[in-house]
Amino acid sequence: MTVLALRPPVSLARTELRHGTGPWAAAVIAAVVASNLFVQRYRLGDNWTDAQQMLRHFGVLIGGPMALASGCWQGGREHRCGTGELFASAARTPLARALAACLPAVLWPVCGYLLPAVVTLGSIWPYAGFGQPSWSMVFQDVVTFGALGALGFAVGGALRWRMAAPLLGLVGFVALGFTRTADGSVKWLTPAAYGFEERPVWAFGLLCAVWMAGLAVCAMLAGHARRRAVALVPLLAAVVAASLLCRGGDDLWRHVPAASAQVCGSGTPVVCVRAEHASALPAVQAVVARIDARLDGVPGAPVRYREGGSPETAPPREVRFELYGGLFRSRLGDGEMLHRDLAYFVASRGCPYRYTDRPGNPAAENAALSWLGVERPIAAEAETQAAERLRAMPAEQRRAWLGRYLRAVLSCDTGTVKAP
Numbered sequence: 556m557t558v559l560a561l562r563p564p565v566s567l568a569r570t571e572l573r574h575g576t577g578p579w580a581a582a583v584i585a586a587v588v589a590s591n592l593f594v595q596r597y598r599l600g601d602n603w604t605d606a607q608q609m610l611r612h613f614g615v616l617i618g619g620p621m622a623l624a625s626g627c628w629q630g631g632r633e634h635r636c637g638t639g640e641l642f643a644s645a646a647r648t649p650l651a652r653a654l655a656a657c658l659p660a661v662l663w664p665v666c667g668y669l670l671p672a673v674v675t676l677g678s679i680w681p682y683a684g685f686g687q688p689s690w691s692m693v694f695q696d697v698v699t700f701g702a703l704g705a706l707g708f709a710v711g712g713a714l715r716w717r718m719a720a721p722l723l724g725l726v727g728f729v730a731l732g733f734t735r736t737a738d739g740s741v742k743w744l745t746p747a748a749y750g751f752e753e754r755p756v757w758a759f760g761l762l763c764a765v766w767m768a769g770l771a772v773c774a775m776l777a778g779h780a781r782r783r784a785v786a787l788v789p790l791l792a793a794v795v796a797a798s799l800l801c802r803g804g805d806d807l808w809r810h811v812p813a814a815s816a817q818v819c820g821s822g823t824p825v826v827c828v829r830a831e832h833a834s835a836l837p838a839v840q841a842v843v844a845r846i847d848a849r850l851d852g853v854p855g856a857p858v859r860y861r862e863g864g865s866p867e868t869a870p871p872r873e874v875r876f877e878l879y880g881g882l883f884r885s886r887l888g889d890g891e892m893l894h895r896d897l898a899y900f901v902a903s904r905g906c907p908y909r910y911t912d913r914p915g916n917p918a919a920e921n922a923a924l925s926w927l928g929v930e931r932p933i934a935a936e937a938e939t940q941a942a943e944r945l946r947a948m949p950a951e952q953r954r955a956w957l958g959r960y961l962r963a964v965l966s967c968d969t970g971t972v973k974a975p
Contacts, residue, residue: 577659580625584618584667591617592675597881597888599675601682602831604811607692608749610672615696615747616731618668619703624724626660626704630711631719653712653779660704668700682834682884691760692749698764699746702771703727709774743804744797750808759807762796769793817861828862832878834885839878842893846901849927852950854958855965857901866900871965874900898927906967918974923960926953937974944975 591613592599599606676688710723734745742748743759746767769789776786800807816830824847826840843860850856859873869875876896880889887893902923918941921931925942945953956975963969 576625576628577663580621580659581663581667581670584621584625584664585670587621588614588618588668589671589674592671595881596883597886599679600831600882601679601834601885603676603683603686603688604754604831606675606679607689610675611692611696611747611749614668614672615699616728616735618664619699619731619746620724620727622660622664622667622700622703623707623710623727624720625664626657626707627711627714627720627723628707629656629660629704630708630713631715631717632656632711648781650776650779650781653708653775657705657708657775660708661701662704664700664704665697668696672696679884683831689754689760691755691757695746695760695763699767702767703746705771706774709771709778712778740801740804743800743807748804753808753810756807756809759800759804762800762807765796766793766800769796817863824857825859827860828878832862832882835878835882835887838885838887838890839893842887842890843897845894846897846927850901850957853954853961855961856957860897866904869904876900895929898924898929901927901961902964903969904964904967906964906969916969916972916974919960919969919972922975923957926957941974948975 592609595609595613599609672693707720707723711719731745731747734742735747736742743763744766746763769792772789773786773793776789777783780786811831817827818830818833818836819825819827820836820840822840824843826836826843828836828839839860839862847856855872857872857874859870861869861873861875862878864875866875874897876893878887878893879896880887880892882888902920917935918938921938922941922945924931926945931938945956948956956972960969960972963972
């Protein structure tokens with residue numbers, strides 16, 4: 556008898572999941588999130604922190620509003636089809652009907668997000684040096700997509716307007732983006748929030764899940780429950796979770812030790828990268844070798860290249876850099892970008908931005924950059940001629956000039972060096 560009693564609701568749920576816009580919404584969410592992740596794949600990094608930050612950025616920030624819009628369209632189905640009075644005469648309660656109709660709005664967006672998430676994390680699993688993904692973030696993202704679908708469903712049931720779905724998605728995108736970049740503790744209320752080079756403790760994911768799920772359950776109960784006062788219970792839980800996030804959100808994230816730990820290669824110059832980027836060390840060394848080959852025998856040439864840290868506090872013969880080109884499956888996203896960054900730092904150390912009152916020498920700087928293999932897109936004729944004269948110099952004379960120039964760069968006073 557129990558099985559017979561349960562079969563009608565199960566059959567109804569199965570029918571709801573197979574039909575409607577749910578499968579299409581999941582396909583669109585999966586395609587949009589996957590395509591954005593593929594285009595930005597070199598920003599994923601070969602570590603869990605970077606990968607999950609990108610998943611949160613493209614998954615929640617872009618896929619979340621789509622889940623809202625899909626749920627809103629599903630929630631307005633009775634109004635569009637004119638079946639509200641027919642369903643009202645059924646034996647099931649309004650809440651039971653709403654829960655069955657809401658299943659596609661909740662489950663399909665979750666499936667649409669999980670597919671690219673699993674593929675993304677699985678693709679870097681063999682290359683991640685250590686650790687494991689933050690499962691609390693995965694749990695939070697799953698709950699977020701389900702909650703956004705349910706919130707959209709509740710709004711769609713309350714608004715009898717066909718344009719409500721796209722407008723709600725647009726409002727959701729603006730709200731998620733605004734709160735994610737907001738100052739202060741309010742940024743932790745958005746499900747798209749993350750900490751740079753940090754991982755959340757398990758309590759953060761739990762509080763975010765209670766916050767989002769509480770809002771969704773409150774909206775569903777307020778719109779369909781016979782005793783709408785029960786909606787205050789999940790609302791109270793959501794408010795408590797939100798207050799805890801605002802008060803202690805910064806304390807619920809921990810710095811990742813791998814973000815500062817270093818792995819160094821052998822040889823001269825010494826090249827060091829973060830431990831989480833250890834698989835990219837050979838590729839970075841190859842780029843550094845291109846710079847070092849042009850500085851062979853030059854007095855004062857860099858003897859150490861280190862990822863991370865402040866360039867302004869670097870020792871005289873140390874170059875500090877960031878892998879702005881990105882990293883994916885042990886491959887640099889843009890080796891030429893790293894080459895340009897290293898060359899610019901060797902030739903200027905960021906002096907034009909640090910000391911605007913000290914004299915520079917554009918012709919000398921352009922000559923040094925050109926010798927290091929970087930050509931400026933726009934250069935004056937005098938700068939181009941200086942680069943040509945440097946290349947035409949005898950090797951000993953060129954090394955001596957480069958040595959004088961590098962010494963002047965250390966004090967950000969290249970105006971004292973005459974261009975070639």
